[in-house]
Amino acid sequence: MYDWGLIWQHHGILVNGLLVAFKVSLFALVISVVGGLALAMMRMSRPPVSWIAVAYINIFRGVPALVSVIWVYFGVSLLLGVDFSVFEAGVIALSLLYSAFMAEIFRSALSAIPNGHREAGHALGMRPIRVFFSVILPQAVKIALPNIGSMFIGMLKDTSTFTVIGLLEVVRVTQNLVSQTFQPFVLYTAAAAIYVIAAFLIDLVFRLIEGAYASPPRGAVSRLLRSRRQRRIQSLMAELGS
């Protein structure tokens, strides 16, 4: 009745679907982190500029991924007279939406940094831009990391709606397999499992990154990465300590 062997038989196709979804999400993650940070900074600056950011955030936070990708693929492409590939359309659609979410994440992370740190940087004679990039941002990123991780999982799941424009992500390849094998229960169970496992792995990776960014760093990987620096400090201490 249920042919669970189908999953193994077609695992290559299913995994490929995941890789496509993953690639779209990863591109969109990078773009929306940069875009979100820029929006957050606009949001925190003076009125005419902050209004633009507020408008953007409130509009794009509310648009579903499905609507966004259709709008980009069929609407914006027509308006601009460019043909986006389904892959490009997917990346753009996700980036537009998630920049808005990232902006809110970065805004709360940036405002969580005590003003004293900024003042200390300025009092030391550091340029404002240097204070931002060397003092404020690294701390804000640390605070934002867990939320960025959940956003990434959200993006991966949102790629499932891109089946409407024919992107060969998990749901699309599953549909194709179902139409050949008439085993929807088995195959959609597999699809669901793929998302769950992918989410689990993303969470794991973000936890590792968080550990590496912690002060002091946690975990074997980060200790390994820092061991050279630590040795350098040890030798300095030995040199000057005597």
Place this chain on the structure above:
Amino acid sequence: MSATDRTAPIVELRGIRKSFGELEVLRGIDLEIFAGEHVVIFGPSGSGKSTVLRSINLLEPPTSGSLKVAGVEYGPGVPGEKAGRRGKPLELRRTVGMVFQQFNLFPHLTALDNVALPLRSVRGVRRADAQVRSAEALRRVGLLQRAAHYPQQLSGGQQQRVAIARALALDPKVMLFDEPTSALDPELVGEVLKTMREVAETGMTMVVVTHELSFAREIGDLNVFMEDGVVVDSGPRGFFEETTSPRAREFIMAVR
């Protein structure tokens, strides 16, 4: 007693006023600080002590008045006087170091990197040199062994000493201390005062806001009592015993 060069003040405040909206918190401050001098500023909470310190390095730009540091004008000017050329805040802050009540170490950096970051970005020192100089600065405050520690792994007293090392490493001409021991547990106050005493002995020009009046008696070449945004009375060594201002006497009695 320290050797002070009394030819020209290194810091000179004339008619410094500062308003936050409607509220005028500094109502005309005049202060001359000479190289090598140790100045103590004290007075009740809200009297404007921090604001005076913070106007010296332009963390709070004065609303009006003249601020001269090392001969360069940084203030908006005294009304009625012709405004001359003004120095840039960035330049000023490279001459004046500051230590805060809350330490304000950068929590994502080790003690060593807290000192090295400004050395690299302000003085343009290369990474390897910056590390050596930072280690030396930490040794000066007795914390070389804690170089690899992060702020949260250090006691409050140790954090404050790192903060002092961080400011000193940049070779400032003047050091500002805003209640450097007020956030510390009582048993940790001593080590920070000891470090400050050592800094004082090097002949560093220091402006210290503090409620530790016994320490103030010990280092204060010039003692300034503030209330309600004005200097009520000031004087040299012996001020705490000799002041004739009733308010200052009252305050000194109350703190003791």
